[in-house]
Every structure is written in structure tokens, then in C-alpha cells.
Amino acid sequence: MQKLSFWLQRVSQLLVVLLLVTFGVSLLIRIIPVDLATIVMPVADETQRAAFRASIGLDKGPIGYYLQWLGNFVHGDLGNIYYSGGTETVSGHLIKAMPRSLLLMSYTQIFALGVAIPLGVLSAYRAGRRADRVISNTLFIFSSIPGFAIGLILIIIVGTKFEWLPTLGYATFSEGIWEHFKHMIMPVLSLSLGLIAQYTRLLRADMIASLREDYVTMAMSKGLSDRRILWRHVFRPSSVTLFTSAALSMGGLIGGAIVIESIFATYGVGFEIFAAIGGRQYIMLQSCVAVIALFYVFFNLVVDIGSGFVDPRTRDRRANA
């Protein structure tokens, strides 16, 4: 029973945070030193501009504007993108962009974990030996090179010098699976190298600590094979930390994806934000940031609940904190 009330409390906290975040973002729109109506309608007269302000609630003060925006947001209306020729809905753009970003991020996480887990296990197993030193030092350098730099270097070498892979754009599944992955390889590589370094280090440290536990000595004295001890007895408890940290790195990944998507023109959510800023579509910017915050907060909650289920110890620790 106490558990249920704990989670209720946690969810309500998150709701408060979400409301405050979206309110803060809507305040951002109001502190722009420029009149929004002037940006949207550069040639209109004052009555048209006033009508526009009234239509999106800009005339109602900060709270009135926020409530109107929130009401629309909850109903799936994320505002419009204004062109000189007409308008498009932000939700239409996001529905197209969202799957691309989600795919990009899932590929990145899968690839990063897929590489980091063997590397981490190996370097923990050979801790202090040459293999470990080579892995750790190489990855330490990778962890400090920003993703966009890796992306640009990849473009130079793989894209323009050898012309192995396309440097721009995105292909849907219907254009062919291989075509789709060809466009994804470089963005995924540039986003994941830093993550691989981070995960490997974490897993290595955690596993070295676990290897010192008594149950490992016990398992060894029973004559179990190294492989079985490593994966069954040591990797499993350490993996919880790894997956939690993988989930927590989502925020950095979203930020990194903006830059990577704009470099590779993937047309995901990050690219939409980039385009919104370039085209001064501030309402779109507001809605996009709100969507990202929503996704991020929700994701963290899921991870919280998930890690509580997987490892009851974290649940108790959190409840006591």
C-alpha cells in the first residue's frame, strides 16, 4: 500500500514539474524582444495583427495565453507554422518527424549497448591488463569528442572521399530497408561513440566491484566456468545500473540529435526545431520543446518504475530518500 502512495506522489510531482516546464516555455515566447504578430505578418495592418494576437491568446496576459495554449495542446493542436503563402500545423510536421527521431535514437541506443556490453565485460575481466588499458584509453578520448565533430569527420572520410554512404537526407522503409540503413549509419555512429565510451566505463567499474563480491569467489570455488560467472553472476546485477544510465542519457541524446539531424538533414524533431529557430516560428519552437520535455519526463518515470521492478533494492532506496 505504501508503494502505491509512493508512486502516486511521484507521478503528481512529475505533473507539477511538467506544468511548470510548459508554463516556463510559454513565458519564453512572451519575452521575445520582438512582436510575434509582426514576425508572422510583416505586411499586415494593426487590426489584422490584433486579430492574430487574439486568435492565439497573446492578448490575455501570460497565464491566459498559457491556459489557451495548454487547452489546445491537450487536444492535439500544437499551433501553426506560418508561411507567407499560408499555414501548416505543427502537429502534422511532428507526426512525420517523430518516428524518424525515435528510430534514430533507438538505433543509437541499441548499437551503443551492443558494442559497450562486450567491451565493458571484456575490460572488467582483463582489468589492468593490456586489453583493458587499450579499450579504456581509446574510449576516454572518444568520450570527449562531441558527436557533431565525429559526424563531420565521417562526412569528410566516408561521405566525400570514398563516397560509400549518402551524406544527407533520410529514406523511409518503403524506399528499401538497405537504403534506410545507409542513411542512418553515419548519424547513429556519430551519436553513439560518446555513449559507448560512457557505458563501457560504467559497466567496467560496476563489474569490477561485483567481481570482488564473496559470491563470485564462491562460484569460482564451485568450479563454474569464467564465462558463466561473468555473464550470469556479475553482468546481471551490473546491467541494472547500465540500463538506468542508458535511460538517463536520453536527455543528452535528444540534444545531440538536434545537431546531428541538422548536419545530416534527417528531418526529425531536432531538425524541425532547427528549422523553427531559423524561420522564427516561435509557436512551433514552444510546442516542440514542450513535446520533448513531456517525452523526457515521461521516459524518466517509466525508467524509475522499471528499475524498481527489476531491482527491488533501488525501490527501497528511493522510498527512503
Next chain:
Amino acid sequence: MLKFKELSKPTQLCVLWIGLMLFLAVFGSFLPFEHWTFVYEDDLGVTPFSPGHILGTDNNGYDLLTSAIAGTRMSIFIAITAVGLGGLIGSALGITAAFVRGKVDLVLSTAFNVGLAIPNLVLALALVSVLASNVDMTVVVPIWRRVMVLIISLTIVLIPILGRIARGATLTWSGREFVTAARSMGMRDSQIIKKHIVPNVLPALIAVAFLAIGVVIIAEASLSLLGVGIPDGGSWGGMIARGRNDLEYSPHVLYIPVIFLAITVVSTNQIGEVLRNKLDGREAKV
């Protein structure tokens, strides 16, 4: 605290590199070079290690060494200012929250959580693009205003991150016996904070600040690459953004700032890591 000679060889190199960067940032403009915007019309797109241009020039004829030095000044200045301001404000808020507890803590922690609910770069991007916008799109935003906006935005991004760490550290220290003892002897709260909390929390914060400098340098470069940071090669990020235009024929224009940036971030990360390990060792002994 830490002696230079006791550090490992790579760490010594990192410290030396950071020293060099600080030297270039402070005294770079006094070195006997032409101004970095000087155009060498006869040497367009020269590769590195050419006579007269040790790091080469880009296709507009800018010497890359002087550009990199100017970029160092801008990037280091932004990073140190933002981390300094963010650290001061964040740790003041965090220490207050943890020490006073109650409602103040609730408000401040919620504020930190709100700040942390938006990914760093997204928040910085939104702040910069909103604050730096101009009424007339054709009028270029002056550099000093962009720098101010960048620093303010990055500071705002850093406050909740550093504030939460300060809060956590203060919480563990303010529960210690010597704080209770000091209080029972009638020491005022401000005295306790000054004498007992700050000296203990500070080392952890300094270690994190080194890591934060790396993060800020990368964030600044990302923003410049997205076109909302420092334009026209004024910082490492600006140089990368400019090098992007011609990466097929003169990739060295891109490599030079990337190398500067990467070595600097490696160095700050390494120093932060060493400081943190040192602290952990001390904590283990207590």
C-alpha cells in the same frame, strides 16, 4: 592539495594544455601575429605546415593559427564565465536549499527539477534563439550581444545541474556530527555555512566545474554550428561551422578547431576526473 609532480604523465600534459589555452586566451592578442581577420590573399586554402602558416589558411585566406587563438579566447571566456556564474548562483541556491530545508528547499528543488526536465541543449537553444532575436531580420545581431546571450543562457542551463549537486553534497555534510556540535555551541548559521559547509562542498563542486567546462565548450560549439552562437569563425564552434562549408576540398579548416576543442575537453575531463578520484579517496578515509 595536489602536487603537479605526483600526477600521472597524461594528466600533467592535460594541465599543461589547459595552461597553454589559458595563456592564449589571456595574452593571445599580444602575440606578434596579424589580427585573425587579416586576409592573406596570396595564400588561399593552404594546407598545414606551409611556410608562414603553420596551421594553414582557409579558403577565404584567414590564417588558421591566429583564428584558433582568437577562437580559444572566445570559447574559454564563454565557458569560464558561464561555469563561474552558474557555479556561484547554483551552489548558493543549492546550499541554501539543503541547509534551510522546509519550504525553501521544496521551491528550489522543484525549480531545479523544472530546469532539468528539458534536455540541456534544447533549453540553451530555446533561450539563445529567443533572447538573440532581432526586430529586423536583416540587421545583424552584434557579437557582444550574442556573447552575452550565450553566457546568460548557458548559465541558466548550468544552475540547476550544479545546484542539485551542491544541494546533495550539503545534505550529507550538514548531517555530520561536527555541524551539530557547532550548532550546539551557539554558532550562527551563516558561520556554520562559511566555516564548515562551504570548505567541504567546494572540492566536489570544483571537480564538477571542470567537467562542466567541457560540457559548455561543446554546447557553445553546437549552438554556433546550428547558427545561433558566435558567427564567422569567432569561436571554435564558429570555426567548425565555417569549415563545414568546404569540407570536401580543405578538410583541415575543420580539423584544426575540432582538434583544439577535443584536446581541451579531454583535458578538463581528465582533470575533473582526477580531482574527483582524489576526493573519493579522502572520503573513504574519513
